[in-house]
Amino acid sequence: MEEKKEEKITNPLVNGEAAVKYKLNIEAPQSGVERFYFWVLNFMKTQKPYGLSLKVDKIKDLFSMTETSAYFGATEQKKAIQQDRAFQFLRVLGEMNKNLFQLVRELRIIDERLDYYTRSDEDDEAAEIALKGLWTSVVEGGGRNPDSVYGLQTQLGFAILPDLFFAINPRNTKEIEKHIEGYDKGKGVGLNRKQKELLKRKLFQFLSWKEHTHKELKQRKTFTLKYLRQFYLSMRTYINWIRPYLKSAKRLQMQLQADSPELVAAFDTTLVDLELMGYKEDKEKKYFPLILIKFRYVTMPQMAYQEEYQRGAIHTGRTEITFEGYGATKEEVEEYKKKQEEEDVELINSLSGSLEALGEELKKYLEEAGEEKFGVDKKEKDKEGKERNVVMRILFGNPKKKKEEEKKEEQEFEGALEPIKALGGAFKELFSFAKIKKKKEKSAGPTSQKEEAEESAKKSLDVMYLVLKKSHGMLG
Numbered sequence: 358m359e360e361k362k363e364e365k366i367t368n369p370l371v372n373g374e375a376a377v378k379y380k381l382n383i384e385a386p387q388s389g390v391e392r393f394y395f396w397v398l399n400f401m402k403t404q405k406p407y408g409l410s411l412k413v414d415k416i417k418d419l420f421s422m423t424e425t426s427a428y429f430g431a432t433e434q435k436k437a438i439q440q441d442r443a444f445q446f447l448r449v450l451g452e453m454n455k456n457l458f459q460l461v462r463e464l465r466i467i468d469e470r471l472d473y474y475t476r477s478d479e480d481d482e483a484a485e486i487a488l489k490g491l492w493t494s495v496v497e498g499g500g501r502n503p504d505s506v507y508g509l510q511t512q513l514g515f516a517i518l519p520d521l522f523f524a525i526n527p528r529n530t531k532e533i534e535k536h537i538e539g540y541d542k543g544k545g546v547g548l549n550r551k552q553k554e555l556l557k558r559k560l561f562q563f564l565s566w567k568e569h570t571h572k573e574l575k576q577r578k579t580f581t582l583k584y585l586r587q588f589y590l591s592m593r594t595y596i597n598w599i600r601p602y603l604k605s606a607k608r609l610q611m612q613l614q615a616d617s618p619e620l621v622a623a624f625d626t627t628l629v630d631l632e633l634m635g636y637k638e639d640k641e642k643k644y645f646p647l648i649l650i651k652f653r654y655v656t657m658p659q660m661a662y663q664e665e666y667q668r669g670a671i672h673t674g675r676t677e678i679t680f681e682g683y684g685a686t687k688e689e690v691e692e693y694k695k696k697q698e699e700e701d702v703e704l705i706n707s708l709s710g711s712l713e714a715l716g717e718e719l720k721k722y723l724e725e726a727g728e729e730k731f732g733v734d735k736k737e738k739d740k741e742g743k744e745r746n747v748v749m750r751i752l753f754g755n756p757k758k759k760k761e762e763e764k765k766e767e768q769e770f771e772g773a774l775e776p777i778k779a780l781g782g783a784f785k786e787l788f789s790f791a792k793i794k795k796k797k798e799k800s801a802g803p804t805s806q807k808e809e810a811e812e813s814a815k816k817s818l819d820v821m822y823l824v825l826k827k828s829h830g831m832l833g
Contacts, residue, residue: 370693375649375681376811379822383676383829390654390676394631396828397650397678400821401635409817411635411648416694419630421617426625426658431670436606443602446595453592457719460585464722467578474571478528485526492563493522506559514552521546521556522563529568533560586726589719619655627672629654635817636690644684644806646814648821651679682818684810 369375383393404410422429473491476484497505506522509515527536537556541548548556619628631652639645656674685693826832 368689368692369683370647370649370685370689371696373681375683377680377682377815377818379680379818381678381680381822381826383678384674385676386673388673390656390672390674393676393678393825393829394652396825397821398633400824401633401648401650409635409821411637411817414634414694415632416634416649417630417632417651420627421620422627422658423620423622423624426627439602439606443599443606446599446602450592450595450599453588453595457585457588457592460581460588461719461722464578464581464585465718467574467581471571471574471578474567474574477567480528482526486523488567489523489563492566496566509555514549515555517546518552518555518559521548521552522559525556525560527560527564530561530564533557533564582722582726585722589723625657627654627656627658627670629656629672634690634694636685638687642806642810643686644810645686646810646817647683647685647690648814648818649679649681649683651681653677653679680818680822682811682814684807684814 383390398413400408401411401413402408422432473484473488477488493499493506497507499505500507502508503511506519510518521540525536525540527533534557537548537553537560540546541553617628620626629652631654633650633652634647635650636645636647654672654674654676656672658670658672823832
């Protein structure tokens, strides 16, 4: 328990220990509240000097509503359609899952049988005896068939036949007579002509069966492997088809607590929680600036009918926006995302769990069938790595040019003021204060990379907070 507490304390994102935090409450009883979310999203993603040029991830997207609202009925109807489609695919996948196990089991049996033939060709006496035992019991029918090896031993003069049959092991039909004569002379058995003829006949039948069944098993394995690959691709296709329906059904399900004081059963109310994360990761530094924008909407949805289209909801009401700035590491961001992730991925992962349950055995057979994408194709992985590097260069620039960009940082900061200079002198005065503060802090110098990242996040929030208020007429 103590270790868990220490882990929570060391991650400011999980604890909500922001270096800077602003809060904005907006009442919009006559207009939609969506515009604030999309304004913030676009401002975070837009390149400088018209935005913050950040990489944006959506961390949270939850909602709940009162059961008596018209919006609740429309949402439940859409969710039922998604659930019905998902159930149909799940039923098909259930049947395919059974057949998949049977295919893998069949391939395992074929491999075991082929191992007998391979080792027999390598002069393994035990494997040859196993094949002969299989032939006498399955093909000849054992002692129930009077013409079999075991059936003939009951006749006069042929009691020694089973022992001779299992002791003499020619490699092919041409060597049968030579091996029989060699065994007879070497052991001094003294076989008569009838015994030799019968032994030749049985060994010839066995070797012919062995040769043909070996080829047949190889062909059967090749066919089964190709069918397994086709079957596997079909299952993956169904899984890819079902994922959107499961995700949609999950997203349409109310995920916030129904006992929230904002939700009153008699009122037509909707509660929405959204959270955006914006950051610009620096490979050369452990800490990088990160901002969290949290939206909480308490709205009254109004169902609006549109011509030649289905009805949709217009949300009006109160918006609470919380701006938080941090200096974070990549590990802290990943930990925060895992803790904040509300989507139930277990159901989706269980779809491919049956494939993973077969483990290395299924993987081995798919590789034999030529399936390269069971795991991660190496070529595709290299391609994704190259694409990721290109995206990183586009988003964050070339590290070699970083010093030149730092020299231009102050010019870019002043350039950010250009689009809004016409909005009024009061806003310019507010930014001149931020500019003076920037120069002072730069001359003093940060005491650590974390403080430097926090200062950068604070400046980004200052810009966003002030531009948001000014652009929506909240500043005089």
